Amino acid sequence: MKKIYEKPVITKLQTGFMNKFGSSPLYARKIRKDIDGVPISELVEKFGSPLFVISEKKLREKFRQIYNAFSTRYPNVQFGWSYKTNYLKAVCAVLHQEGAIAEVVSAFEYEKARNLGIEGKEIIFNGPHKPVEILEVAASEGAKIHIDHFDEITDLEKIAEKLGKQIKVAIRINMDTGIHPQWDRFGFNLETGQALDAVKRIASGGKLVLNGLHCHIGTFILEPEAYGREVEKMVKFAYEVEDNFGFKIEYLDIGGGFPSKNRLKGTYLPPDVAVPPVDEYAEKITESLYSNLRPGDFPKLILETGRAIVDEAEYLITTVFASKRLPDGRKAYIADAGVNLLFTAFWYKFNIEIDREVQGSNEPAVIYGPLCMNIDIIDEGTMLSPLERGTRLIFSPVGAYNNTQWMQFIEYRPNVVMVMEDQTVEVIREKENLSDIEKRERLPERLKIK
Amino acid sequence: MDRIKQLAINDEGFVFDPLTGDSFTVNQTGLFILKKLKEGKTEEEILQEITGEFEVSQEEAERDLIDFIEKLRSYRLI
Numbered sequence: 274m275k276k277i278y279e280k281p282v283i284t285k286l287q288t289g290f291m292n293k294f295g296s297s298p299l300y301a302r303k304i305r306k307d308i309d310g311v312p313i314s315e316l317v318e319k320f321g322s323p324l325f326v327i328s329e330k331k332l333r334e335k336f337r338q339i340y341n342a343f344s345t346r347y348p349n350v351q352f353g354w355s356y357k358t359n360y361l362k363a364v365c366a367v368l369h370q371e372g373a374i375a376e377v378v379s380a381f382e383y384e385k386a387r388n389l390g391i392e393g394k395e396i397i398f399n400g401p402h403k404p405v406e407i408l409e410v411a412a413s414e415g416a417k418i419h420i421d422h423f424d425e426i427t428d429l430e431k432i433a434e435k436l437g438k439q440i441k442v443a444i445r446i447n448m449d450t451g452i453h454p455q456w457d458r459f460g461f462n463l464e465t466g467q468a469l470d471a472v473k474r475i476a477s478g479g480k481l482v483l484n485g486l487h488c489h490i491g492t493f494i495l496e497p498e499a500y501g502r503e504v505e506k507m508v509k510f511a512y513e514v515e516d517n518f519g520f521k522i523e524y525l526d527i528g529g530g531f532p533s534k535n536r537l538k539g540t541y542l543p544p545d546v547a548v549p550p551v552d553e554y555a556e557k558i559t560e561s562l563y564s565n566l567r568p569g570d571f572p573k574l575i576l577e578t579g580r581a582i583v584d585e586a587e588y589l590i591t592t593v594f595a596s597k598r599l600p601d602g603r604k605a606y607i608a609d610a611g612v613n614l615l616f617t618a619f620w621y622k623f624n625i626e627i628d629r630e631v632q633g634s635n636e637p638a639v640i641y642g643p644l645c646m647n648i649d650i651i652d653e654g655t656m657l658s659p660l661e662r663g664t665r666l667i668f669s670p671v672g673a674y675n676n677t678q679w680m681q682f683i684e685y686r687p688n689v690v691m692v693m694e695d696q697t698v699e700v701i702r703e704k705e706n707l708s709d710i711e712k713r714e715r716l717p718e719r720l721k722i723k
Numbered sequence: 724m725d726r727i728k729q730l731a732i733n734d735e736g737f738v739f740d741p742l743t744g745d746s747f748t749v750n751q752t753g754l755f756i757l758k759k760l761k762e763g764k765t766e767e768e769i770l771q772e773i774t775g776e777f778e779v780s781q782e783e784a785e786r787d788l789i790d791f792i793e794k795l796r797s798y799r800l801i
Binding site: 275276277278279280281282283284285286596598599600601602604633634659661 | 738745746747748749750751752753755756757775776777778779783784787788790791793794795797798
């Protein structure tokens with residue numbers, strides 16, 4: 274009877290270093306054998322590796338949790354699904370079913386929402402680049418257009434003239450809410466009086482009707498109080514506009530920027546401790562609304578939360594393709610997915626789970642992707658047990674910005690599947706092949722290889 | 724491999740390097756390999772002994788042995 278094998282490990286004992294969390298004990302190993310009851314092995318067998326897996330259940334749960342945090346505190350709430358966070362049709366469709374309208378920031382996204390069957394009036398059109406053709410379509414279809422700059426006011430006035438009707442618009446404003454960096458490149462600045470100038474300009478033109486205000490203070494904001502300050506300034510400005518220009522501000526769009534339970538690189542505390550619960554944000558925001566709104570006035574509160582809804586609903590299954598020992602002694606693993614699929618790896622340190630029990634003590638490891646590029650690192654320092662070739666690594670949360678910012682660089686993009694609430698699995702984006710990548714290319718006749 | 728011979732290795736997997744004062748821990752397989760290295764066995768011989776002693780394929784054992792020796796090298800024990 275032979276002994277059970279365990280990969281050989283030697284670890285240097287460090288003395289003189291403080292580590293209040295201790296070394297990684299057995300319980301720190303994270304094993305995941307399934308996603309919503311569907312085994313990892315079955316998913317990979319059927320759909321390949323790497324594989325993006327979205328949980329319909331979790332997506333709906335997160336939406337409801339965040340929506341309810343606001344709707345139970347304020348009577349007039351509308352969510353706009355931030356397309357740029359994840360615009361896979363199935364993801365958008367689930368969130369539209371849940372009651373979100375679309376929030377788009379480009380002609381492409383506008384067309385995507387319309388193509389999915391969303392009416393123009395159910396679309397919020399944000400962003401600094403709205404070419405006049407799409408702006409005209411949006412204006413004629415009654416989209417909620419949020420003006421970013423003075424040139425857009427001019428464009429919209431010309432469109433209003435052409436369409437022979439007044440166009441309802443909102444303006445985006447930016448402001449100091451006490452957080453850094455202060456986002457000041459989008460919209461009109463409040464403190465300098467630029468926002469008021471924009472309102473004056475709109476009023477004097479007579480072709481546009483201002484009925485909303487929009488602001489978006491930043492991204493991954495860990496300070497709920499900042500939203501309280503944002504709302505206070507928006508409400509005060511709304512009344513200034515109403516009292517002096519006769520416009521009725523029907524809605525306040527306070528944007529998004531709410532964090533998910535992801536871990537920003539360089540943060541010391543784990544996300545469960547560092548990220549405040551959504552109720553704290555809802556409390557600060559609605560408290561600020563009630564203390565600044567006039568009695569009986571309940572303008573619509575629009576939120577464009579993206580990351581906080583979708584991030585935790587998606588996983589990326591990857592496979593250890595090879596391993597090597599670096600000159601400094603660290604273990605390096607080469608996974609079949611890297612920054613080509615996980616664009617957010619540049620900012621976030623993902624939760625890493627493995628698909629099986631592994632013998633052997635943890636050691637410092639680096640996880641590289643498959644690209645022939647030095648920057649292709651998913652995790653530059655984590656503790657892992659010795660892993661054999663073929664082990665699956667499951668990264669999460671990866672639902673925000675990866676399926677929109679991924680790049681087609683030397684590899685095909687893989688299948689994306691959704692585990693439905695009944696535990697069936699649907700492919701929601703097929704893996705690419707050569708014809709997908711080459712179909713827009715044209716090879717001049719004289720260059721053809723004979 | 725002479726450095727290896729100077730190491731103090733106990734049966735629980737505690738390793739002391741009298742030259743530098745560094746201490747290490749090794750698991751059962753690591754201990755097995757270290758002892759064989761100390762005895763002056765070649766990598767081929769050690770590989771054969773691992774597959775004789777443990778439930779493991781030749782391929783996996785070989786891969787892990789190379790990796791373990793690289794790790795020893797990074798600690799300058801070889």
